[in-house]
Structures are given as C-alpha cells and as structure tokens.
Amino acid sequence: MSCVHLAEAGDAAPATTTDCPDCVAIGNADWVHLRSCLACGHVGCCDSSPYQHATKHFAASGHPVMRSVQPGESWRWCFVDEEIG
Template identity: 60%
Template sequence: MANCAHLDTSGADPAPSAEGCEDCLRAGGTWVHLRLCLECGHVGCCDSSPARHATGHFHAAGHPVVRSFEPGETWRWCYADEVGARA
C-alpha cells in the first residue's frame, strides 16, 4: 500500500453535519452508503450512490479523508492519494 500522510492524522471525528447525506436530503435524493469528512464533518453519499456527494465534497472543498459513516465500520479513505486504511 502507498504511503499517505493524510491518513496518518488522528484526532476526534468532527460532529456530523446530518444523519444522512446532507446534499441528498436537501435535494430529495437517495443514497447507498454514507461517508463522513474527517476535516469538517460533511456527511455525503458514496460512489455507489447516484449523486456521489462525498467525492463531490472532496473536489469542491479539498478535504481528502473520509471515514465510513455506516454502523460498525471504521475504515478511512484518502481521495488525494487513493488509499484506504482500517482504523
């Protein structure tokens, strides 16, 4: 696996912006799985979802690391380096 300095940062998760994908909730859309931005707390939908809001948030805000926002899942993903890690 490639090295990624973004995934090496630790700390408490930010407060989530919503209980579901905030952009889908606003637009009346649906999602498959959720991702939490570890920089600002934006909750977005995964790339299997129709709107791919978590990836869109990375491109718009430049925040590289998300973690799964699904119950029981703790993995993280860095969009900038395209690598993941188990927490």
C-alpha cells in the same frame, strides 16, 4: 502507513446521521452508504449512490480524508493518494 493525509487525519468518531444532507436538500432519498469528512465533519453519500456527494465534497473542498459512517465500519479513505487506512 505511507499516506501522510491518513496519518494526519486521525480517527475521529463518525457522524451519527442516517441521511445524506445534500441528497435531502434536493429531494433525493436514493443514497447507499454515508461517508464523513475528517476535516470538517461534512456527511455525503458514497460513490455507489447516484449523486456521490462525498466525492463532490472532496472536489469542492480539497479535504483529503473521509471515513465510513456505516455501523461497525471504521475504515478511512484518502482521495488524494487513493489509499485506505
């Protein structure tokens, strides 16, 4: 694996929520898929969702790796290197 962020992040179990807390806080229920930050566990909606809270979390926190929260998916994404792992 060429991405040091993915190698260091490990493969923590995904969050078990079915809601994007940031969307719920603004009264939105339009998210598509959820992602979980491997540094702090924050859950946000994907870039196919109107508010893209997972990407906004990266921009605000600098936490580089998130993983899919979708059932049956275990992939991770590094925002810094734009690499999947």
